[in-house]
Amino acid sequence: MNSRKYLVLAGVSVFAPVGDSLLSYGMKQVGNISLKNIPDLLLAIANPWVGLGIILLLGFFASYMTALSWADLTYVLPASSLGYVLLALIARFALHEQISLMRWLGIALVSGGVGFVTSGPEVTRRPPPHLSTGGSVAAEQP
Amino acid sequence: MIRHAISNLNGWLAILAIVISSSAGDVLLSRGMKQIGDLGKVRRKHGFNFVMMQILRNRYFLIGVACMAISFYSLLYGLSWNEVSLIGPAAASLTFVANAVAAKMFLHERVDRRRWAAALFVAAGVVLMAF
Numbered sequence: 001m002n003s004r005k006y007l008v009l010a011g012v013s014v015f016a017p018v019g020d021s022l023l024s025y026g027m028k029q030v031g032n033i034s035l036k037n038i039p040d041l042l043l044a045i046a047n048p049w050v051g052l053g054i055i056l057l058l059g060f061f062a063s064y065m066t067a068l069s070w071a072d073l074t075y076v077l078p079a080s081s082l083g084y085v086l087l088a089l090i091a092r093f094a095l096h097e098q099i100s101l102m103r104w105l106g107i108a109l110v111s112g113g114v115g116f117v118t119s120g121p122e123v124t125r126r127p128p129p130h131l132s133t134g135g136s137v138a139a140e141q142p
Numbered sequence: 143m144i145r146h147a148i149s150n151l152n153g154w155l156a157i158l159a160i161v162i163s164s165s166a167g168d169v170l171l172s173r174g175m176k177q178i179g180d181l182g183k184v185r186r187k188h189g190f191n192f193v194m195m196q197i198l199r200n201r202y203f204l205i206g207v208a209c210m211a212i213s214f215y216s217l218l219y220g221l222s223w224n225e226v227s228l229i230g231p232a233a234a235s236l237t238f239v240a241n242a243v244a245a246k247m248f249l250h251e252r253v254d255r256r257r258w259a260a261a262l263f264v265a266a267g268v269v270l271m272a273f
Contacts, residue, residue: 106270113263
């Protein structure tokens with residue numbers, strides 16, 4: 001893992017929770033959408049908060065695709081969950097919100113999970129294609 | 143009372159849809175990106191346009207994006223019915239576990255005890271952080 005790869009994982013971590021929060025804020029303004037009015041979901045992107053959330057989620061998507069090109073899915077997902085912790089710490093120290101004991105416990109568990117996965121290899125090593133009998137993903141061509 | 147039950151039912155239906163479509167999307171995207179290879183290295187060797195063409199022509203990527211779109215609209219649907227403090231953590235934590243199972247089954251990733259522990263710790267942590 002080099003600094004570029006850590007930066008990509010940081011992008012995945014930060015863009016997703018901030019984008020989700022903006023979507024939530026925007027959807028509260030849009031209001032309830034029933035199954036009868038499903039097309040209204042398409043119009044929801046006209047809300048500026050939903051629009052801004054989508055832009056951040058596009059940044060997340062680009063970082064996520066890049067990370068998945070060199071790391072396992074079961075590595076990228078837990079490793080990038082540090083964003084949840086980041087949001088809670090911003091809420092506590094920048095916005096001076098109260099963080100409950102349960103939430104601190106949650107932060108500890110997420111941090112522990114990130115520590116577990118990042119201490120191991122980021123990708124499953126496979127035998128070279130000529131030694132492999134099965135259809136290894138890395139050996140397939142699009 | 144009935145309205146609350148309908149909100150809860152719609153919320154959990156949305157969570158189920160998010161978990162299934164998101165896990166399917168993650169597995170397909172991961173498979174597609176592995177086929178292309180390290181995007182940074184491919185870009186340095188062949189250029190940005192080549193990378194974009196490889197991604198946009200990859201069928202796993204395209205189906206994966208469709209699954210992600212379903213997941214996204216399921217999230218919007220769920221958020222319009224229920225609190226983000228339920229939809230967000232429930233969908234995220236269940237997706238972590240579903241992804242670990244799907245990655246082992248369909249991508250043949252080596253999900254050792256360390257990765258299982260990571261998925262379960264993060265899933266439990268995400269739920270607790272909602273309180």
